[in-house]
Amino acid sequence: MRITHIVKEMARNLYRNFGTALGSLLSLTLLFLLFDLFWVAAGTSQTFYLSFISDLQMDVFVTEETSDTALVALEDSVRQTPGVSDITYVSKQQARLELSGQVGTDLLVGYDSLNPLPRSFILTFQPEYLNLNEIRRIEARLGALNGVSEVNYSRRWLEKVEKTRAIILQVGLGLGVIILLAALLSSANNIRLMARARAVGFRQMLLLGAGRFFIAAPFILEGFFMAATAAALGWVIIYYGQQQVTFSQFEIVVPLRDHIIAFCLACGVIGMFSGYLGIRSELKA
Numbered sequence: 465m466r467i468t469h470i471v472k473e474m475a476r477n478l479y480r481n482f483g484t485a486l487g488s489l490l491s492l493t494l495l496f497l498l499f500d501l502f503w504v505a506a507g508t509s510q511t512f513y514l515s516f517i518s519d520l521q522m523d524v525f526v527t528e529e530t531s532d533t534a535l536v537a538l539e540d541s542v543r544q545t546p547g548v549s550d551i552t553y554v555s556k557q558q559a560r561l562e563l564s565g566q567v568g569t570d571l572l573v574g575y576d577s578l579n580p581l582p583r584s585f586i587l588t589f590q591p592e593y594l595n596l597n598e599i600r601r602i603e604a605r606l607g608a609l610n611g612v613s614e615v616n617y618s619r620r621w622l623e624k625v626e627k628t629r630a631i632i633l634q635v636g637l638g639l640g641v642i643i644l645l646a647a648l649l650s651s652a653n654n655i656r657l658m659a660r661a662r663a664v665g666f667r668q669m670l671l672l673g674a675g676r677f678f679i680a681a682p683f684i685l686e687g688f689f690m691a692a693t694a695a696a697l698g699w700v701i702i703y704y705g706q707q708q709v710t711f712s713q714f715e716i717v718v719p720l721r722d723h724i725i726a727f728c729l730a731c732g733v734i735g736m737f738s739g740y741l742g743i744r745s746e747l748k749a
Contacts, residue, residue, distance in 0.1 A: 522617040
């Protein structure tokens with residue numbers, strides 16, 4: 465009976481204050497939609513970054529003094545380096561052919577016996593090692609090997625990308641906190657407006673022996689319902705937009721369904737807290 469009464473009170477409160485409830489629902493939907501859009505953008509950019517960085521290669525150049533026998537031992541040492549997934553040996557002749565293909569002509573005509581291009585190994589890495597810190601460790605370890613003259617990779621590009629990712633993460637965390645705080649305050653204020661019209665009735669119920677939680681429960685439930693519904697509507701809009709818009713350069717990455725459900729429930733919990741904040745001042749003796 466108590467649960468039924470709480471649900472009916474919530475429904476009556478929403479019906480009596482339909483305009484305020486609708487405005488609260490729309491404002492919460494907009495706030496959560498902003499959070500959802502950033503979440504999708506972050507996931508999409510992360511997937512695009514991982515796909516792009518998976519092609520990262522490192523060139524390990526061999527000194528001229530390294531003999532063919534020492535070259536075999538050096539290749540084994542490079543291959544056993546943690547994080548290296550594949551290694552390709554490039555001889556002087558192969559380097560010459562690649563250079564000719566890039567510039568469109570053979571620049572070393574007449575230097576068949578004195579090819580100045582160095583021998584090298586081209587390395588690719590395991591996915592978990594594709595970050596700046598791990599690549600730097602690999603670079604230091606390879607540079608210390610006997611027979612290695614230079615280690616080269618897209619160092620500046622990787623540094624800029626890592627720095628940009630850190631900035632995006634910090635901005636995202638700050639934006640998320642602001643959006644959730646705004647949703648909390650907005651929902652609490654709307655519930656406070658609804659509760660203020662029934663302040664006299666609350667005092668009468670308190671005098672008749674009704675508990676404070678029993679009086680506040682419909683508003684707490686209302687906060688949960690409004691916030692969870694607004695969060696769900698935000699994702700409905702996201703899914704609709706995903707069906708209408710396509711990109712040829714990259715794929716939009718939407719979070720997993722379990723994560724979306726957990727997010728909606730978390731928003732509902734925030735709504736419950738906002739409902740408590742909205743009704744608390746009206747229940748003071």
